[in-house]
Amino acid sequence: MNNHSNQAYDALALFSGGLDSILAIKLIQAQGLRVLGLHFISPFFGHPEKITLWEETYGLSILPVDVSREFISMFIDGPRYGLGKILNPCVDCKILMLTAAKKMLGQHQASFIISGEVLGQRPMSQRIDTLNIIRRDADVKNILVRSLSARHLPPTDPEKKGIILREKLGAISGRGRKDQIRLAKKFNIDPIPTPAGGCLLTEKESARRYIPLLEKKKDPQPDDFYLANTGRQLWNRNYWLCIGRNKEDNERLTSLATDKDYIINLKFFPGPLGLLRPIDDASLPEEILESACEVLSRFSPKARQSNRKVDLVVQKEDWEKEFLIWPGQQQSLQWQEPVWKKPSYPDKTEDSHTL
């Protein structure tokens, strides 16, 4: 990844990695202007590991921008324009990203922002009235160029000033992809990326993992959401148990552990690692520790097949305790996987993005 943090550009672009965001930049680059793509990152979206590949494959300059804290605080406060089909606050998210991009203009001597939104592509968040709300609330009314649909939209400052030629911008609208594919061929975009997406807030399977956290923790932090993305998730009142499903999960759990967490390992058998986190400093009774050990031991086939009690070690900073447990024994205390249910935000939007 190149270091673009203090270099000069003519424009900054919201860059998701999807085809529309590539084309939106290409239309401006084709006019001889320098564009820096901003790739926003949070526990829910962003692939910083792909940046080098995107830069090399598509001839782009891309900077990762971590918006985790701003995003989570918007999310916890309740997004002003509600949620989409699942947990995705798309309108507020776009306002947040554009606001962040606007703040970065001066640092890069850039004068305008590009986004790959297409008029009418999504039923709600890319309707003309929503596009207008987004540019109004992000305070980018005259400097936001939606280059794929620009000729359907009022001229912006860079068009009026002749920095970019309006007639060379796109006039795409609607849900079809034909125009984008034609443009991709013109710009030799190969391979054509699969549709932008991958936002975990648009998928029930991942979004359900955040529900207990949103309900139980007063002030969840980015690392809490990264933890919710990792391994098997189980909750018992205010106790949160994450169990690795493979070596990668186990390593990730270890790296996310704080000094308030209890780490559980089987002593003599291969198996998952457990991370037990009491929420908001809840005290931890021994029966919870013991039941967490029992649950963890169920996920080690070798421990289960041993037909005897197995040793588990629980560690927290300098403290350590061992438990001798029958794996798979029925527990009186209930550990449950989170189930999907929509939180009670106002529900005004209904789709996901193309930035």
Ligand code: SF4
């Ligand atoms: S789908 Fe896209 S716009 Fe919507 S919340 Fe996720 S990243 Fe933001």
